[in-house]
Amino acid sequence: MRSIYLLILTLFTLNGCVPHKEIIYLQDTVDDKYMDEAHDVVKTQQTIQPFDEVYIEVMSTDREGSNFLEQQQQGLYSTTTPEGLSIISYRVDEFGNVNLPVIGKIRIAELTIEGAADYMEEKLEDYLYQPSVKINFVNKSITLVGYVNRPGRYYYSSDHINIFQALGMAGDIHEYGNRQNVMIVREENNVTTKQIIDLTSDRIFSSPYYYLRSNDVLYVEPLKRRRWGMDTFPYALLLSSITTFILVMDYVNN
Numbered sequence: 001m002r003s004i005y006l007l008i009l010t011l012f013t014l015n016g017c018v019p020h021k022e023i024i025y026l027q028d029t030v031d032d033k034y035m036d037e038a039h040d041v042v043k044t045q046q047t048i049q050p051f052d053e054v055y056i057e058v059m060s061t062d063r064e065g066s067n068f069l070e071q072q073q074q075g076l077y078s079t080t081t082p083e084g085l086s087i088i089s090y091r092v093d094e095f096g097n098v099n100l101p102v103i104g105k106i107r108i109a110e111l112t113i114e115g116a117a118d119y120m121e122e123k124l125e126d127y128l129y130q131p132s133v134k135i136n137f138v139n140k141s142i143t144l145v146g147y148v149n150r151p152g153r154y155y156y157s158s159d160h161i162n163i164f165q166a167l168g169m170a171g172d173i174h175e176y177g178n179r180q181n182v183m184i185v186r187e188e189n190n191v192t193t194k195q196i197i198d199l200t201s202d203r204i205f206s207s208p209y210y211y212l213r214s215n216d217v218l219y220v221e222p223l224k225r226r227r228w229g230m231d232t233f234p235y236a237l238l239l240s241s242i243t244t245f246i247l248v249m250d251y252v253n254n
Helices: 002-015 063-069 112-122 161-168 202-206 236-251
Strands: 053-059 077-080 086-091 096-101 103-108 131-135 140-145 152-156 177-188 192-195 215-222
Touching: 053 096, 053 112, 086 096, 096 161, 103 112, 112 131, 140 161, 152 161
Parallel strands: 140 215
Antiparallel strands: 053 086, 053 131, 077 086, 096 103, 140 152, 177 192, 177 215
């Protein structure tokens, strides 16, 4: 009888624990932990989208170029970066255009920043001598929601950010977050896509979603045990009651 009680007690204790395998990342590794592994990582360039903010710098050595730069200061957005720097930026309108001095509106949506810079240089050749254009995204951000320790919107300034770096900013996935079923929501060219990824597999390295893009949303769903409320179950009270019951029954039987 006592063995049955102990078995029940053990089962309740184990039921309250998250299996170790459910919280370990990148489990598809070689047996030798000291052996180096190489993975081909997919890096795709982000394209400019409507409502993006971009920093545009136009350089030229002639007087017209100097006047052009002076006109750039009018009617632009003053933006503060995550590092606290104040810079002038252009906002891409709903049609994918930016409004530049002298040449007016120019469509840059669906182009990479390098492609947009080359395109602008071609347009400016009629106005400036050997123009040089530099473009960068301003205030790139990603949003992490669901079962992460610090959900919210996070800004970054690097050219690329991978999914593990993003999770690091949010304090990692919660103990009861499902690492095998993480959803990434991405909007591009007016199309919204959803992709489910498994962070416990090293196949993530070959996924086009390993590197996130600005405005991506990452959602971590709860494990089934959390949906059932297992982490809020009063285990301490239950175990105390079972222990007391075992002691009483043991005393009565003796």
